[in-house]
Amino acid sequence: MSSPDQSPAPQGPPNLDLYTRNGFSGPMATIVRAQYSPAYTAVEGTYVPHRLDVNNLPDGTFTEGAALPVPLLEGDGVSVEVSRRTGPSGVAFRNVLADELHYVLEGGGRLETDFGVLDLRAGDMVLLPRAVTYRYGAITSPLHEIVIVTASELRVDPENAPGVLNVDLHVDSPVPDPRQSPQGEHRVVVRHGRDTTTYFYDYDPVPCIATAGAPVVRRFNLENVHGLGVEKGGLMPPRLINDSTTRTLLFHLGNRRSDRPPVHHNADYDEVIFYVAGPGHYGTVDKPGTILWTPKGVIHHGPEEEVPEGYQAFLLETRAPLALTAGGRGVAAVMETGQFGFFDGAATAGPAS
Numbered sequence: 173m174s175s176p177d178q179s180p181a182p183q184g185p186p187n188l189d190l191y192t193r194n195g196f197s198g199p200m201a202t203i204v205r206a207q208y209s210p211a212y213t214a215v216e217g218t219y220v221p222h223r224l225d226v227n228n229l230p231d232g233t234f235t236e237g238a239a240l241p242v243p244l245l246e247g248d249g250v251s252v253e254v255s256r257r258t259g260p261s262g263v264a265f266r267n268v269l270a271d272e273l274h275y276v277l278e279g280g281g282r283l284e285t286d287f288g289v290l291d292l293r294a295g296d297m298v299l300l301p302r303a304v305t306y307r308y309g310a311i312t313s314p315l316h317e318i319v320i321v322t323a324s325e326l327r328v329d330p331e332n333a334p335g336v337l338n339v340d341l342h343v344d345s346p347v348p349d350p351r352q353s354p355q356g357e358h359r360v361v362v363r364h365g366r367d368t369t370t371y372f373y374d375y376d377p378v379p380c381i382a383t384a385g386a387p388v389v390r391r392f393n394l395e396n397v398h399g400l401g402v403e404k405g406g407l408m409p410p411r412l413i414n415d416s417t418t419r420t421l422l423f424h425l426g427n428r429r430s431d432r433p434p435v436h437h438n439a440d441y442d443e444v445i446f447y448v449a450g451p452g453h454y455g456t457v458d459k460p461g462t463i464l465w466t467p468k469g470v471i472h473h474g475p476e477e478e479v480p481e482g483y484q485a486f487l488l489e490t491r492a493p494l495a496l497t498a499g500g501r502g503v504a505a506v507m508e509t510g511q512f513g514f515f516d517g518a519a520t521a522g523p524a525s
């Protein structure tokens with residue numbers, strides 16, 4: 173029997189793992205190891221990182237009109253959803269229990285809100301706080317949106333502004349438009365959780381003549397968000413959307429000068445990365461509309477963020493433990509957590525009972 177100091181030395185170069193509490197803001201510690209710890213050979217159970225492709229959702233998934241977006245990942249008060257629209261919604265929506273963050277993956281059209289109208293285009297990120305009524309008017313090109321729904325109160329509050337995002341120049345609000353829709357019955361679908369209650373009106377309840385006070389609905393385009401780079405070393409990605417409870421945070425994760433991030437043990441947050449535009453590849457990922465979900469506590473590395481060809485991505489961090497919905501499972505594949513490629517080993521939902 174050998175004593176510990178007589179054991180063979182582990183082989184391989186030193187690897188650095190970063191363990192963090194409270195995402196990027198709490199205490200951190202490093203672990204030096206000979207082994208590379210994200211790699212796993214097989215997995216059995218349901219707590220597994222996945223890669224989702226929203227482009228693979230069947231057309232029949234989307235019923236448009238008064239239907240809510242389709243959830244792919246859901247947790248306690250947080251969900252990641254998608255919608256597709258080819259025409260006006262007809263009805264208006266008002267989420268009374270959650271803030272909504274809408275990202276326009278492709279397409280364009282008019283968004284009509286309590287506070288005025290916005291003409292949407294690809295790359296737009298729109299914060300629709302709870303209790304704001306909105307509907308879709310004319311759709312100029314089929315509108316494909318990713319919708320993050322959270323019970324938290326969100327604020328557009330970029331770190332390192334104006335370098336990362338110039339709020340004065342590149343964050344805007346809807347413009348009042350008093351024009352009423354033709355007379356007839358109007359509906360507002362009030363969303364409370366996954367349930368809805370519909371109110372009916374004999375007038376158009378959405379248009380406004382003017383607004384005053386603090387801006388409520390906020391919009392910026394990802395093309396005006398710039399990576400926070402450093403000449404040497406690594407750096408946490410810059411936050412774009414803040415949440416005073418720290419439950420749901422959004423960071424920019426596009427191309428930037430930086431060393432590859434370290435292997436990471438994120439003790440408190442699920443990480444959901446949305447790759448939304450190329451042409452550069454983010455590791456193995458080259459298809460806009462790819463979602464990379466790593467549940468909290470699953471050791472991961474992730475690709476280089478310095479990609480000269482350029483790409484756009486953002487990162488949702490949430491304390492809510494997420495899980496795939498039935499719709500999400502239909503477009504999800506098990507993911508390896510080095511380059512976020514498809515896992516090619518054995519993955520099973522659990523031991524046979």
Ligand SMILES: [Fe+2]
Binds near residue numbers: 436438443472
């Ligand atoms: Fe991470």
